[in-house]
Amino acid sequence: MPNYRRARIAGASYFFTLALADRSSTLLTERINDLRHAYALTIREAPIVCEAFVVLPDHLHAVWTLPPGDSAFSERWRKIKHRFSRAVGRTAHPTHRSESKRAKRECGIWQRRFWEHLIRDEDDFRRHVEYCWGNPVKHGLVDRAVDWPFSTIHRDIRLGRVDAQWAGRPTEGAFGE
Numbered sequence: 001m002p003n004y005r006r007a008r009i010a011g012a013s014y015f016f017t018l019a020l021a022d023r024s025s026t027l028l029t030e031r032i033n034d035l036r037h038a039y040a041l042t043i044r045e046a047p048i049v050c051e052a053f054v055v056l057p058d059h060l061h062a063v064w065t066l067p068p069g070d071s072a073f074s075e076r077w078r079k080i081k082h083r084f085s086r087a088v089g090r091t092a093h094p095t096h097r098s099e100s101k102r103a104k105r106e107c108g109i110w111q112r113r114f115w116e117h118l119i120r121d122e123d124d125f126r127r128h129v130e131y132c133w134g135n136p137v138k139h140g141l142v143d144r145a146v147d148w149p150f151s152t153i154h155r156d157i158r159l160g161r162v163d164a165q166w167a168g169r170p171t172e173g174a175f176g177e
Contacts, residue, residue, distance in 0.1 A: 006116060008071040013051065013119040015128040018077065019059035019111045026057035027109065031088050032150060035060075038083030042076050051125070052132035055150040056139060061132045063119070073116065081110045133166065 020027060028035055032055060043050070051063040066073060088109065119125045133156075136148035145153050146164055156162045 006074065007118040008073075009118060010071040011066055011068040012071070013063060013065040013125060014073055015117040015119060015131075016062045016064065016073070016077070017059060017115040018081070019114075021108055021111050023058045027088065028055050028060060029057045029150060031084070034087035035080075035084050038080045038087060041083060042079040045079075046070075046072065046076050048073075048076065050152065052129040052156075053152045054132045054135050054148070056136060056141065061135055063125070063128050063132060077114055085109050130166075133162070 035055060047067060049065040051065055053062045054060060064073065117128070119128060133145045133151060133153040136142050136151065137145055142148045145151065145166055146157065153162060153166070157164045
């Protein structure tokens with residue numbers, strides 16, 4: 001088995017992608033309140049600055065900035081995934097889990113790993129935030145980013161960080177999928 005290593009820079013900004021094991025599922029948007037609750041509990045215990053967040057039916061993207069001296073993003077995501085899984089209960093769990101998932105007492109809702117990218121500079125930061133905003137457009141869920149309800153673009157419009165007419169058509173060769 002490969003020895004997977006993550007970049008862990010305390011106080012840095014990161015882009016994340018987390019996906020459900022069943023990529024045809026709509027569980028994240030169906031149970032958005034359970035996800036919001038799991039997120040809120042976790043972030044209350046271990047704060048971050050949420051720069052951008054978007055939840056699609058089967059995956060999510062986020063850009064977080066961790067506090068100075070803190071690089072524990074994996075623990076935060078572990079808790080969010082665990083709390084969400086417990087909230088949705090056994091009825092949402094796949095009936096056929098792999099032997100290794102059963103052995104580790106995993107419910108099988110989430111893909112085991114997640115993808116993270118250490119933000120390198122201001123341009124990289126901007127591109128990843130815009131990727132979050134535009135992802136529902138990329139997946140054909142809406143025509144305009146502002147029409148997707150599960151995105152921090154609404155907060156950022158209210159705060160004047162982005163124009164309400166921002167189209168959100170990601171460039172070819174985008175990242176995070």
